[in-house]
Amino acid sequence: MSDGTLAVPGRPTLEEVARVAGVSRATVSRVINGSPRVSPEVLSVVEKAIAQLNYVPNRAARSLVARATMSIALVVPEDAHRFFGDPYFADVVQGISDRIDDSDYVLNLQLTHPSSPSEKTRRYLLGGNVDGAIVVSHHSGDHFLASLGQSLPVVFGGRPFGEVSSKTDYYVDVDNRLGAVQATEHLITHGRRAIATITGPTDMPAAIDREQGWRDAVRAAGLSEERLVHGDFTEAGGVRSALTLLDEHPDVDAIFVASDLMASGVMLALEERGLRVPQDVAIVGFDNSRYATRGPIGLTTIAQPSQQMGVVMADTLLRLLSGEHPERVNLLETHLVIRDSA
Amino acid sequence: MSDGTLAVPGRPTLEEVARVAGVSRATVSRVINGSPRVSPEVLSVVEKAIAQLNYVPNRAARSLVARATMSIALVVPEDAHRFFGDPYFADVVQGISDRIDDSDYVLNLQLTHPSSPSEKTRRYLLGGNVDGAIVVSHHSGDHFLASLGQSLPVVFGGRPFGEVSSKTDYYVDVDNRLGAVQATEHLITHGRRAIATITGPTDMPAAIDREQGWRDAVRAAGLSEERLVHGDFTEAGGVRSALTLLDEHPDVDAIFVASDLMASGVMLALEERGLRVPQDVAIVGFDNSRYATRGPIGLTTIAQPSQQMGVVMADTLLRLLSGEHPERVNLLETHLVIRDSA
DNA sequence: CTGAAAGCGCTAACAC
DNA sequence: GTGTTAGCGCTTTCAG
Numbered sequence: 035m036s037d038g039t040l041a042v043p044g045r046p047t048l049e050e051v052a053r054v055a056g057v058s059r060a061t062v063s064r065v066i067n068g069s070p071r072v073s074p075e076v077l078s079v080v081e082k083a084i085a086q087l088n089y090v091p092n093r094a095a096r097s098l099v100a101r102a103t104m105s106i107a108l109v110v111p112e113d114a115h116r117f118f119g120d121p122y123f124a125d126v127v128q129g130i131s132d133r134i135d136d137s138d139y140v141l142n143l144q145l146t147h148p149s150s151p152s153e154k155t156r157r158y159l160l161g162g163n164v165d166g167a168i169v170v171s172h173h174s175g176d177h178f179l180a181s182l183g184q185s186l187p188v189v190f191g192g193r194p195f196g197e198v199s200s201k202t203d204y205y206v207d208v209d210n211r212l213g214a215v216q217a218t219e220h221l222i223t224h225g226r227r228a229i230a231t232i233t234g235p236t237d238m239p240a241a242i243d244r245e246q247g248w249r250d251a252v253r254a255a256g257l258s259e260e261r262l263v264h265g266d267f268t269e270a271g272g273v274r275s276a277l278t279l280l281d282e283h284p285d286v287d288a289i290f291v292a293s294d295l296m297a298s299g300v301m302l303a304l305e306e307r308g309l310r311v312p313q314d315v316a317i318v319g320f321d322n323s324r325y326a327t328r329g330p331i332g333l334t335t336i337a338q339p340s341q342q343m344g345v346v347m348a349d350t351l352l353r354l355l356s357g358e359h360p361e362r363v364n365l366l367e368t369h370l371v372i373r374d375s376a
Numbered sequence: 377m378s379d380g381t382l383a384v385p386g387r388p389t390l391e392e393v394a395r396v397a398g399v400s401r402a403t404v405s406r407v408i409n410g411s412p413r414v415s416p417e418v419l420s421v422v423e424k425a426i427a428q429l430n431y432v433p434n435r436a437a438r439s440l441v442a443r444a445t446m447s448i449a450l451v452v453p454e455d456a457h458r459f460f461g462d463p464y465f466a467d468v469v470q471g472i473s474d475r476i477d478d479s480d481y482v483l484n485l486q487l488t489h490p491s492s493p494s495e496k497t498r499r500y501l502l503g504g505n506v507d508g509a510i511v512v513s514h515h516s517g518d519h520f521l522a523s524l525g526q527s528l529p530v531v532f533g534g535r536p537f538g539e540v541s542s543k544t545d546y547y548v549d550v551d552n553r554l555g556a557v558q559a560t561e562h563l564i565t566h567g568r569r570a571i572a573t574i575t576g577p578t579d580m581p582a583a584i585d586r587e588q589g590w591r592d593a594v595r596a597a598g599l600s601e602e603r604l605v606h607g608d609f610t611e612a613g614g615v616r617s618a619l620t621l622l623d624e625h626p627d628v629d630a631i632f633v634a635s636d637l638m639a640s641g642v643m644l645a646l647e648e649r650g651l652r653v654p655q656d657v658a659i660v661g662f663d664n665s666r667y668a669t670r671g672p673i674g675l676t677t678i679a680q681p682s683q684q685m686g687v688v689m690a691d692t693l694l695r696l697l698s699g700e701h702p703e704r705v706n707l708l709e710t711h712l713v714i715r716d717s718a
Numbered sequence: 719c720t721g722a723a724a725g726c727g728c729t730a731a732c733a734c
Numbered sequence: 735g736t737g738t739t740a741g742c743g744c745t746t747t748c749a750g
Contacts, residue, residue, distance in 0.1 A: 045527075091503060094436045094437075095436075127456045143486075152477070155482065158447070
């Protein structure tokens, strides 16, 4: 073992199975792939040999000739803490996972750096390890992922950056702008006038669109657009942003917060400042994740069907891979869920 | 496109690069693999051709001959919600991910069903898609994962079920029993006498060991072992278990809860029942995750170095893969972190 | 320093 | 039905 080899018994090959079963390799291959052109006797002999040797086909060899790996990548350009911290991802992954489980493909999650995927990831994705990819949480500046669709069937979770016209862009999303409008109008309807927003990261389309929705609604009502603080879609960031907001605009009477997770932080900050929700400051979040019902005050929020979005992403990719022509863009519905905070 | 093929341009092959560069395939291969036996002129010509064609080596072909895929699997037998819900996993994954990033391997997360991995996962793991695997959150009854080490280099996060004597078992863990003893003794030292525990799932070694630690400490102090409720390592489960516990044993004055996430639920339940922490009921958790500092009452808890555990898991596997003989068992230290709850 | 040739484990015509 | 024969794209002796 000091020669660097491993203590793993050599995997049996198809050839060995053939030898044990006393047939040709082609026949074994037929058995493995469930071909009907095999006689019952031979079938059973081969199956016995397979079981006896504990044989599992080598996928590298198979995919080399089949030109397909039967696996798809889920690319997440976030560090583990943000990825795990936000229930939105859990829902999306569960949805994708559910849909993939019903197929012949295996899902293969690739965590990469937020800034830009490493060379390793690049080679992995482009090196024929996967037949397609789903990219969630795309940031601007990530040129590689943005153009990945040119080399591989790709579906984005959320509208990707850049020209949507691109022939290779498939994505599923909600109308983030509209959702933000729904949230803000609810606030306006209930008499709020000094309406602020805490946005997501400015390099993410979803965050930009939600900010735009808030601007549109606020402007349409003749209100000020100046109460704005940029956040980062984390709970701790929500606390910080709220504190900044309160310092700069002590008069706010409502906040549209671009994610529930951040809203949860905002509530903490408000409590710390002795402000009551919704009496002093009304809050509307976005996601309808479990954070919306976790604290003492139920969070009014914009619901998006995260898990269903995951299902649709996977479904779109699967259909692409089977040569179908799915919708390029799939926009699911948001709706307002009213609880206590606004 | 109605013939079922995809709109993806054929990947250039090494042979095409060779043709464009006017050299042999062997030479191109040498360039790709950084062989020193290539003249500078040829090197630059080949590199130019590679860049021009945007060539990326086909990994299936490469691993077929190299008998190595340079990728390792992280197997998580949990559904997405439990996996994402518990910060412990985030830490472990971050640690693994950090260590793998420094290597030539890529990490490849496989979510599987908690009960038993699907046939697909089995074939994936055994089919030569990965060179090794890290298994976290192992449950009893999962015979396949328990014996995976016989076919593939495997490192477990947490002591796996079954005979530890097995020559193929590598794992990194903390001394869960000892951690539980530390927690319980802290409670005893502070005068608590009706000390309960809320355990994790009974099919997980970590949960069993923590329960045993509580039993040992409680028994050693001559106290009763009857205040015990089984939980499931989720926050909602913590609420339920606490409620059950309070109904069955209204006299409890302290609870050792087997995870911070559950402890967070327990606090919620206690508040609902009008019980004060720590005055009426003292709480000690386990993990020292972000849930320990999230609520209004700081949670006293047993810290385990989750992220570091991930690093060590990855490191152990990497060393196994390089033919070294790392420690079979790696036990990291726990320690008590005192906050407000006990 | 470079090329020719063999072969990794598997599938897919094509014969028989 | 079953076997024979070519490769899939790459690395790697072995010659030169």
